[in-house]
Amino acid sequence: MTAPLILERPWLRFDLGGPHQVLSWALNRPGFVTADAISWREVRNADLTPELDVPDWLTDQLAARGTPQDVCFLTSRDIRAVTEHTTTAGTATARAVATVGLSNAEHIGTRADRSGKDWGTINVAVQTGLALAQPALIEMMAIAAQARTVAVMQVNHQLPTGRATGTGTDCIAVAAPRGDVAFAGMHTDLGEAVGRAVYTAVLEGAQTWMQTVRRAEVL
Template sequence: MNVPLTLDRPWLRFDLGGPHRVLSWALNRPGFVTAEAISWREVRNADLTQDLDVLDWLTGQLALRGTPDDVCFLTSRDIRAVTEHTTTAGTATARAVATVGLSNAEHIGTRLDRSGRDWGTINVAVQTDQALAEPALIEMLAIAAQARTVAVMQVGHQLPTGLATGTGTDCIAVAAREGAAPFAGMHTDLGEAVGRAVHTAVLEGAQTWMQTVRRPEVC
């Protein structure tokens, strides 16, 4: 879990140090998959034209890079603004890596017209040193999502529809070695470690965005 991040703009790569079970809704490898790394690809709206098959393009980009099996996020957030945090609670350690942009932020249960805007998005990857069964990965994903939402709300980004709770294109990936541990809830060491690691990384990233990138919302 101590492998340094590789930042080679427009790419960011989080090496997991070996095969892990990864759960996400990433475009290229959604659901439960086995992967050795999670990558980010920075893009601009101009890169993703209306007639472009984005999945085919991304698959080709990963193949050219020699990392075809990576789970990969897409974001227009400057990936040099990446944040990371590692937390240990009891017997469990979690490492969270995040890029945080709120340019297409939403308040849950509502939608704004985001056409023509950059897709800043929030992408979070979380790795634990615990070996988990698939139900625990699902619970770990839920904990990470809760931590992300709390962090976003704490920066107080006010929209015409209410307080920002996330963005329309957020994605989270959780990773662990395959094992038998069945739980990762808030009453467990793992749930505490994951929650604190994600909350800290996302809060730092959101605060940076608010201070350096934020644009006024049209009410």
């Protein structure tokens, strides 16, 4: 899990080093799929016009790039602000890669009018080398989501509806080789490693956004 990230703006690519089972709700390949990499595509509102079929457009973009099997995120966050963190706990290692924008942040259970805004969003990819059964991959997703939320709350981004807990377009992808490890909860080495890796990467990205983008919006 040491392959360098490939940043060729507007693309960012997280090479998994070989086929992994990946679970996400990404537009192009949602659910359980097999992939060698997870990509980001930076976009602007002008790229995604109302009449555009975004999943088809993204599929074509990936095909033209020669990476049609990648699971891919979309974000208007400057992908050069990517953060990553690797954590080892006992027998488990997890690597988290994140881009964090809070321009369409929400407090859970509420919605604000975000029309006309750039959707910075939070996109997180997490990889472990442990070979997991599908239920463990689902639990790994839950741990990653919890860590993302806690990190966002840590920066205390206040909205009219309450403290930001995420954005309206967040996406998470978790990746692992296929195997028999059945659990990834908070009492396991893997749960600890995933939680700390995601929390650290998202917190760093959220702090950067608050210090730069948010400050510029206020001024």
